[in-house]
Amino acid sequence: MRCKKVQRLLPLMAGDELSGPKAFKVRTHLHRCPLCRREYEKYVLLVQQTRKWLAEDKVDWEKREWPQALKEVIKDKGSKRSSMVPWPFPKGWAFALMAGVLLLITALVVRPPFLEKIGLKPRYEDDAKVEALKADKESEEQQVVSMTMVSKETGLKIVWFFNKNFDLEEK
Amino acid sequence: MWMKDEDTLIEEVLQGNHSSFEPLLQPYRQGFLTMAYRMTGNMEEAKEVCQEALFKIFRYLRSFKKGRSFKTWAYRIVMNTSFDFLREKKKFEKVLEVQKRSFVFESSEAEKRVWNREIREKIQNVLHILTPKEKAVFLLRDGEGLSVWEASKVLGCSQISIRTHLSRARQKMRDHFEKKNLFGSSEVET
Numbered sequence: 001m002r003c004k005k006v007q008r009l010l011p012l013m014a015g016d017e018l019s020g021p022k023a024f025k026v027r028t029h030l031h032r033c034p035l036c037r038r039e040y041e042k043y044v045l046l047v048q049q050t051r052k053w054l055a056e057d058k059v060d061w062e063k064r065e066w067p068q069a070l071k072e073v074i075k076d077k078g079s080k081r082s083s084m085v086p087w088p089f090p091k092g093w094a095f096a097l098m099a100g101v102l103l104l105i106t107a108l109v110v111r112p113p114f115l116e117k118i119g120l121k122p123r124y125e126d127d128a129k130v131e132a133l134k135a136d137k138e139s140e141e142q143q144v145v146s147m148t149m150v151s152k153e154t155g156l157k158i159v160w161f162f163n164k165n166f167d168l169e170e171k
Numbered sequence: 172m173w174m175k176d177e178d179t180l181i182e183e184v185l186q187g188n189h190s191s192f193e194p195l196l197q198p199y200r201q202g203f204l205t206m207a208y209r210m211t212g213n214m215e216e217a218k219e220v221c222q223e224a225l226f227k228i229f230r231y232l233r234s235f236k237k238g239r240s241f242k243t244w245a246y247r248i249v250m251n252t253s254f255d256f257l258r259e260k261k262k263f264e265k266v267l268e269v270q271k272r273s274f275v276f277e278s279s280e281a282e283k284r285v286w287n288r289e290i291r292e293k294i295q296n297v298l299h300i301l302t303p304k305e306k307a308v309f310l311l312r313d314g315e316g317l318s319v320w321e322a323s324k325v326l327g328c329s330q331i332s333i334r335t336h337l338s339r340a341r342q343k344m345r346d347h348f349e350k351k352n353l354f355g356s357s358e359v360e361t
Contacts, residue, residue, distance in 0.1 A: 043345060047341070054294065059201070
């Protein structure tokens with residue numbers, strides 16, 4: 001292991017957060033590299049010093065405060081202070097539900113063409129009217145049937161129109 | 172004196188025996204307050220954060236999954252409440268100023284007797300150079316003695332992330348020590 005890599009690991013090595021083969025490699029390197037060893041000693045000193053300071057400067061509740069704080073919690077049963085509304089499901093579900101609702105609203109407002117293809121196009125009142133008009137028109141058109149005959153010799157064209165009962169309407 | 176284990180105490184609290192709530196939290200009362208104090212830099216605010224965290228612990232105790240570590244679960248609530256508090260008040264940038272002022276004005280006579288101001292100042296100067304995440308990782312690991320795994324559970328991130336933040340924090344502190352000549356003549360304790 002090179003000095004550069006070892007020095008990157010020294011802050012963790014000093015606090016005992018490194019283990020396994022990595023720690024072994026660092027330790028081996030430290031045995032033969034005085035420069036890294038000096039650096040390591042500084043980190044060890046730093047960790048010892050800061051841990052000592054933090055241990056010496058613990059703060060605590062005053063005698064009456066702690067029971068009073070707990071008493072308040074129990075009295076209000078933890079409901080009064082907290083502004084959080086309990087959500088019984090995992091948070092991800094809420095996002096999924098919101099995304100679903102948004103998609104649905106978007107689909108209803110924008111009505112993209114692919115919905116029509118799969119027959120899911122929402123039917124609004126206007127659409128229904130248009131559809132009805134179309135149907136009427138189609139049915140009207142279907143009420144009259146025409147038949148055309150063309151003479152091969154003279155090129156004469158005769159057209160017969162029949163109503164829906166197949167009665168001759170005009171010629 | 173025979174001490175009941177945490178699972179038993181939790182069960183008792185859930186069954187309505189609220190007197191078990193105190194012994195359940197007793198081992199952490201100092202740790203919670205110290206963490207909140209170091210995060211907020213103000214004793215009054217730290218107590219407020221702790222009170223809020225206690226409410227949440229009591230309220231959501233039912234959602235605590237058996238077999239998991241109550242310590243990391245409770246610390247996570249304290250940490251998140253601290254972060255929420257700081258976020259709400261938009262104090263992230265101002266915390267250090269408040270902390271520095273608190274040394275000068277906040278300490279009452281009683282406090283001065285109890286706390287070693289010099290050490291506190293040194294700690295706050297060290298914390299001053301760290302980001303909130305680095306500060307949280309450093310305090311959990313070196314202040315509260317949590318393992319890397321426990322710290323990762325408390326802060327809800329990977330162990331690699333914890334190691335990265337811890338390493339960065341120590342590098343910054345090492346530079347700070349060097350600059351302020353705090354290594355001095357101290358020797359490594361073996």
